[in-house]
Amino acid sequence: GRQLKVWKNEPPSMREFFLHVTKEYKDKTYVVYEEERCSFQEILRSSIKCAASLFAHAGFCLWNDILWVGDRVTICSRNRPAYLAAFWACHLLGAVSVLLDPLLPLEPLKHCLALAKCTLLILDPDRADMIQPIASTLKQTTGISAYLVFNDQTTEFCWAEMDSWTTVCSENGEGSVDILNNDPNVLPDDDAAIFFTSGTTGLPKAVLTSHRACLTAPFNASFLESRTRLRQGEPARLEFSQNSDVQGGILLPRIMCHIGPFASMVRRITCTYRGLKLVITRTWDPLEGQYTFPPYTRLLTICSVAIVIRELADHGLAGYPLESIAFTGATIPRSFFQSVRKAFPQTTVQQVYGMTETTAAVGGFAGRDYEARPESCGFMYPTNDVRIMKDGDNEAVLGEEGEIWVRGPSIMKGYFGDPVATDKVWTKDGWYRTGDLGNLDAQGYLCIKGRIKDIVICGGSNIDAAWVENVLYSVPGISEAALVGIPDELMDELAAALVTVRPEYKGTITEEYLLVKAEELLPKYAVPVMIIVHDGKFERNTSGKILKNKLRIVAQKEWERRKGRL
Known part of the structure; x- marks a missing residue:
């Protein structure tokens, strides 16, 4: 019974969308994979x-x-x-x-x-x-x-x-x-897809989305592109031009199951809508990926996290005539933005904001708007609304920091098979509690300040601290475990763990042993870059919580020492 803003010309289902684009683009190349073209x-x-x-x-x-x-x-x-x-x-x-x-x-x-x-x-x-x-x-x-x-x-x-x-x-x-x-x-609001993301328990949750949610993405992307072009004094372009002599493509360096960080699944639908080639790779290797560019494919867009863009720039792609680069995940440092502009001076740079539960991006910006505010993540798309809330259900004043709530047709239907978890993030009037902290400025630009939950954001992936800590606690002899994020220019943060050992196990548990255990039980992106076996007990506050801010300093100094910077 909730009223939402939707795109009126959006196809009713993924089936209708696919049949339309395959009729529209027919013999144009859809997929580029190694030497194969389809x-x-x-x-x-x-x-x-x-x-x-x-x-x-x-x-x-x-x-x-x-x-x-x-x-x-x-x-x-x-x-x-x-x-x-x-x-x-x-x-x-x-x-x-x-x-x-x-x-x-x-x-x-x-x-x-x-x-x-x-x-x-x-x-x-x-x-x-x-x-x-x-x-x-x-x-x-x-x-x-x-x-x-x-x-x-x-x-x-x-x-x-x-x-x-x-x-x-x-x-x-x-x-x-x-x-x-x-x-x-x-029908548009029927079940369409399930994606997985890490929850507060550390195990993935099944995020159920509708056909409408999936198909809102290409229209939002077209809106952002048109707005950016108009801001630059250029004509709007909503769809791929059938009259173009050279068909463009988009590089999808990530596995196609990913909706976060937003690149693969939603970009796949968006670029299918525009009739672009999808350049996919089995595994991401910048040297291997470079081989699939000219003369085989005219790339127009790359959409990924900062580390992938840096690898491409460092391996000979600098100066390539891309139309756009879209950053996903955490906002990038201003210094890194400037290095991207130097490597790709004619390219429009974008930043988008969203998460698995929002079926990718609910907001973003590009071009001159982004260049003026690279520390922001843009504005909400026309179909989405945003609130900044503090102290429970009280709306923050302009510029004040609080939890970001969003609403719109791209928000998930819920966590499949987990109504309790769904109820925790949905409000009765249809707002989704993101768990992100941020504020809005007078022009409506959203700035992310951090997370309410204990999460390390590494290369666009959210690593739930409780998940990694529970894996370490499962190792016999571990007394305490803590995961912290240490700053990194490319990855935003690196995950580092600290543990203390029970007296009877001292000298028998090593970092190498713990890393092997972590690699057995965690996906690659969640394995800490180092695990410090800490002497003594962790310092705690009066309520018994570990003071992670102090452990973060310890971890950062140790990481700098290992890198030879101290």
Whole structure:
């Protein structure tokens, strides 16, 4: 019953959106992956074959239970063209795509699968190797009916209890027309996708979004681009020009499951809308990535965190005629902004603000506005509203710091399977409590000041301190554990941990041992850069809380010493 501002010409569903753009751009290149090129029509045909196979393949064990509209299909894979085909196949059927980080260790991955309760799990070979020993158990505990493995025809298929993507998709062709003619009649506010993010317990939460939320992104991006062009005295351009002789592209250096930091999933939809090439990489290596630029692809845009942009500038891309660079995650230091302007003097620089729960960006700015206020993260998009709240439910005065609340059509529907967590962040009148601290100036620009929760922001990724600390506490002999952030120009912060050891374990627990344990139980981005085994006990306040501000100083000095700066 809440009233929200929406884009009136937005497609009603991901299916309708995909069918529109593939008809519009047809034989233009859609995906660039290493030496492989796929057109919009080729990805459409692959998606139709996949959808038809998933819906009607008689010998496929899933089809003892038909895939229904609203069923969840999980994709856990590194980047590849087949990923896009599987993603769009889900939406042709009206299924919910669940995008799972392939770099998660086994335990968090199992947790996510238990939350998602998916019907089908699609894996790349590396993830199939990880899952195969427990495939039968997962079927019993998570509700998975079948597995599909992305594979090529040059290698032997060796995964028991799993089916080959290539075989399943090649065995069905006759039912393809039915996919186009049988509309699942999905509505804008129906479930569309699930993404995962870290919660206060440290384990990922399943963020459920609607079709409207996903499809608001390209319209917001077009608005920002048009506003920026008008501010520079140029004509607005809302869509990709069909008359352009050279088709442009966007580099997506991150795994396509990511919605935060905003780059991959939402940028994928936005650039699909504009008819741009998506330049994807299996893993991010700036030297390897450089090879896919000229003469193969005319890149227009790069959207990523500061560290990736720096790597590109340092490895020969400086001076490349990009139209725009979009920074995601934390705001960048003014000195770094100036170095980017020097490396790419003709490029429009953008900063966007959002998070997984907001289906990526809810605000941002670019061009002259950004250059004047690089410490800010811009203004809200027309569909979104913002409040600064303090002391619970009291709205702060202009310029005063408080918690940022946002509202709009791109906000998540809730944490799937966790109504308690959902109720904690949603207000009764439809505002989402971000947990970010910030303020608004007289012109409506938003400035982020920090986090209410104990989180380290490293390279655009939010590392929940409690999560890492709980992993360290699980090691026998650890008495106290604390995670702190130490400043870093490129990554914003680096995660550093400190521990104290029980007397009977002194001398037996080393930093090297703890780092190995952390690497076993945490995703790569959450592993601390160092773990200090601290002498004595941590200093605490009168309520018993660890004084992390003092530990942060200890960690920063130790990091500087290790880097040879002291």
